[in-house]
Amino acid sequence: MSAKKNITLNINGVDHHVQVEPRRTLVDAIRDECGQTGTHIGCEHGVCGACTIMLDGKPVRSCLMFAVQADGARLRTVEGLADGDRLHPLQQSFIDHHGLQCGFCTPGFLMLTAGVLEQEPDISDEGLIDALSSNLCRCTGYQNIIKAVLAAAADMRAAR
Amino acid sequence: MAFIGRSVPRLEDRPLVTGKGRFAADVSFPHQLHMRVVRSPQAHGRILAIGTSAALGLPGVVAVWTAGDVSDIPPIDFRMTKIEGLEPYRQHILATDHVRYVGEPVAVVFAEDPYIAEDAADLVEVGIEELPVITAADGPVGIFAGTASTEPAQVRKGYGDVEAAFKSATHVVELDLSTGRHSAVPMETRGALGRYDASKDVLEMYGAAKVPHWNRDQVARMLKRSPSQVHFYEGHVGGGFGVRGELYPEDVLVCAAALRLGRPVKWIEDRREHLIAANHSRQQRHKIRAAIDATGKIIGIENEFFHDQGAYVRTHAATVPDLSAAMVLGPYHVPHYRTLGHIRLTNKTPCGTYRAPGRFETTFVRERLMDAIAARVGITPVEARRRNLIGKDEMPFERPIDALGTHVVYDSGDYAGLLDKSLRKVGWDELQMSIEARRAAGELVGAGIGMFVEKSGLGPYDGVKIAVDVGGKVEVITGAASVGQGVETVIAQICADTLGVDYTAVRVVHGQTDRIDNGMGAFASRVTAMTGEATRIAALKVKAKALDMAADLMQAAAADLEIVDGRVTAASGAKASIALGDVARHLLPVSRTRGEREPGLSAEGWFFSDHMNYPYGVHVAVVRIDAETGDVAIEKYLVAYDVGRAINPMLVEGQIVGGFAQGLGGAMFEELSYDERGEPLSVTFADYLIPTAHEVPSIDVLVTEDAPSPLNHLGVKGAGEGGTNAVGAAIAAAIDDALGLPGAVTQLPITPDRVKQMVVRRADFAASGIVQKPLS
16 A cells, blocks of 8 residues: 555546545546446456546556556546437447447447547458457357447448 | 337347446445455365454454354355255355365455455465365265265166167267366456445345345345345346356355444455356266167167366256256157266366356267267268157157256257258258368368257246336336346337337336345246246236226226227227326326226236246357367358247347357357366466457357247247357367367367367378268
């Protein structure tokens, strides 16, 4: 244990001024200090991707970072994906294509693909599926996740 | 508008895609404590001493418990399939005197913060005198404790005259086959939060899943409370698959601690803990023999198997070996049968069920046997199956054995019909020709099939309460549970069609023991059949009540009225109508129009069933082997599954594809292995390999409704386990075929190194001049 540090986590445009130990992981701070429990913890060693969020526009594993490392950064979590009541195309597409069952891995998949598509809007289908293979899902067998993501990516491109 | 049979979007999804889900770890209460479990680092040993003073000295630590602190709490009892002799092997919530697997809880720390709890757990000193370790279930019988051996019980089933069958046989086919230890490993780890509300004298547990009512009753019994003083609450559950939601030591510990420490106590499992502490499954070895005639027809089967139960017998008791013994015969005629299953204790994590328990294992065994029979008499695997299938005209087909305490009666099925449909769907004949051509060109490519009978709709009962409120919203309260499979949507669809409302007007409440007194939960693919039927019965009662009230209001005969989209209307098409919410208002206790009717537009529905029903399926796999690396590429895969009636085809397909991915993991990637000292070697996602989007191929799914179950009005059979059931069997057969080595695969998972060994064996065969005739 060591002394707590004052940091500011900007999550979905809202500043959260929190005190955390330097060893506290970012995902724990997001969930416990900031109350944003949509980001999930599945393995705490960076494999499953349930904790994926966007940090300054890039998808990252929030279990592999300390909260103090995100001080001042712009974080985006699943709670910030929809525009008010209007779902993000990926969220709608996951519903339309039955891309989720238990829904535990879903926020991670949504933030991963949202991040990839923001960084690389014209990514190939193969590139997207390759990106999807970095997260784990135990319910769907991935086929409907792939369908959902490819359909949403096509819609997002068409809407540009 | 009919909702049954339509792929309507799920009611569950919106909160889950917006981060508004409420999983176990998302629940918190002010002033809560955090529990951390100190786990045994040894696979077997005598506990000499547990030093807690250093941990207790850490600021923020409130208490540390060892077995002595909970000695008044009995071990966790059996939920299912109790058989004599297993009681001494139950697990206590903290290890007493001995530890028997790496990961066994020996102490618990309670602290103000989860990080502090983890620090303190590291400071607990556990002194253990090491004892000899047993890791194999098929070796000599050892000592569990005192005079208790490591083989507490045997499962025996059979009928007919097996000796005579083998005497009359033209051939005897014998195999020795093993399935690897793996498990469900849901993406959400386990979690539990106990809270004692002294103002109401109620103990609450959040994080319940699967069987909340049974667990409530057990916690009440173990902590000497009345069931009505204990409430279990199921929130969102991040995958169940048999493993999540059984009653585990940690669930009892948070409840006991909440009572004794007077503060809410939260426990969230980490992934390493999950891989060594939650139920494992599947590890069995079968020595099976078939007596067959000259044409490949089975005369009799004898099987001896060893079931690796791990270190203790948990809630499932003999469930998995019982199902293994009962379901191994599958869709075939077997005139004489005898099995002996050894339930064996080992110094490894205790085992329970995992999706298609006892069937994933025995379908692998049986379908390997069918392929071996085909090879022996020189017929194709398809023909060997055809000659032995139970016919459609023989339904219902009775096997003189029990499964889970119910008499096995295949309720309906057209096994040959589904085989035909499957072969047509994959273009089997053309496939054989193209495989032959590619083999001639030097490729290692092959096809295999696996057939099976599943079981579902386990009783004995389900009860549902339905109420329509004055706003016209319908609430269905069930004692079923949701582990993410789509219970809310499917039950809403059944209620909506029966009652005459839109399915989005139906809210399904599940897993809340304070809302309904009884419930069976969600396991054994039972919910759509059992809860669905109870829902239909309750909805019919509500409908009758609504029509009776509306008949008065509309001055019409109830028989001339119907409910359409939430409004009672005249069947004749007359314009006048009344909303269900208004009917509910007229049935309020204070309503003068109610007359002598019972208040409330509500009813209970009960459904009882003594028998399970039996869905069935066919898997077809086509694989290509890379001779250099041992990598197996799945080029084509079909799952054909008859579910009697699909309430929501999209969800049925989702179950099948997801189930397939899990079966694929067990067939090719996932193994919970141990070294000779009982040290678990698969403790992270870096060494326990769950298939990713790269490994799971796109598969074809054929859902059929050829054989509705006669055991429930809708004809429903369970859809949850057929995608998993035959994956090991079909892939093993395809690999054999690709190698041209019938019977090469004897063990799951078929990892690349094992494939590589078979490729080498194949080369040796070729060098020796023995011609292996490829099967087709």
